[in-house]
Amino acid sequence: MAGQACKYAQQCFEQGFIGGDWGIEGDLTHDLGDNWRDFNSQYIPVFLAANPDKTKVGAGLACGMLHTICKGMAMGDLIFCPNGSGIYYVGEVTSDYYYAAGEILPHRRKVKWLAQGTSREEMSQPLKNSAGSIGTVCNITKYAQELEALLEGKKPPALTHSDESVEDPSVFALEKHLEDFLVANWQYTELGQDYDIYTEDGEIVGQQYPSDTGPIDILAISKNKQTLLVVELKRGRASDNVVGQIQRYMGYVKHELCEPNQDVKGVIIALEDDVRLQRALSVTQGIEFYKYQVSFKLIK
Structure with missing residues (x-):
């Protein structure tokens, strides 16, 4: 996303670049190692100094996205940039990082844009959710097949059903898209x-929040701002291995994101558990287990 509410998208398209800002000044060329964690360690304090009203959560996300723009994207990668009117500009990254001092979005990559973009209305609902779910940068590689079909002028395959009474067959894909469904319906759970779910400037940033041991499915904060919650989703049965996984995420949150007056808790959500998971959780503090149920009704 080129600036808040896509305000720089047209300029990026016309001038052939994409970029980021976040109040961090200066050429980053010599600080762009392959490990984004090292970059974050160096620039989170810089970000917080430039944005004193932001939290450590926002700082970690901003620096991670800045590293993705400057280093994580490779030449030849395709990017999709919304213009704010339902169209995504599509372009190929054609240069390494460069710094445009005094310009908007000064941390830049050159982009060769295609003459014609793609419409958001042609995207499947899961792709719409992912493409619009997390601030400035998100990785939508898992939808590559659908995106390639869109660029070839084909619409993505639709879910089919034999019962004409079903108005929205997409609910049958609930288990496959459990995370997006949970985020969309969070307030009802x-x-x-x-x-x-953690937000910054009105945008959800707590979905697939990056950590140094992998992305956190959902990062939430209590309404009194005292507790950060790590949510790990398992589509199907959860084994005891998930306990160690969520503990690693919780450790990252505790040491890297929590403010001095905050603590961290965890929640595992799965279709069902087993005795090994029950035993592991019985001697583990701060982690709860929830089962989800898929329900579908036809009412005449």
Whole structure:
């Protein structure tokens, strides 16, 4: 996303670049190692100094996205940039990082844009959710097949059903798209009574939040701002291995994101558990287990 509310998208398209800002000044060329964690360690304090009203959560996300723009994207990668009117400009990254001092979005990559973009209305609902779910930069590589079909002028395959009474067959894909469904319906869940998915400047940033041991499915914060909640989703049965996984995420949150007056808790959500998971959780503090149920009804 080129600036808040896509305000720089047209300029990026016309001038052939994409970039970021976040109040971090100066050429980053010599600080762009392959490891984004090292970059974050160096620039989170810089970001917080330039944005004193932001949190450590926002700082970590901003620096991670800046590193993605400057280093994580490779030459030849395709990017999709919304213009704010339902169209995504599509372009190929054609240069390494460069710094445009005094310009908007000064941390830049050159882009060769295609003459014609693609419409958001042609995207499947899961792709719409992913493409618009997380601030400035998100990785939509898992939708590559659908995106390639869109660029060839083909619409993505639709879910089919044999019952004409079903108005929205997409609910049958709930288990496959559990994360997007949970985020969209968070306020109606038991967790939504006490926690909000983490947002910055009105945008959800707590979905697939990056950590040094992998992305956190959902990062939420209690309504009193005292507790950060790590949510790990498992599509199907959860084994005891997930306990160690969520503990690693919680450790990252505790040491890297929590403010001095905050603590961290965890929630595992799966279709079902087993005795090994129950045993592991019985001697583990701060982690709860929830089962999800898929329900579908036809009412005449």
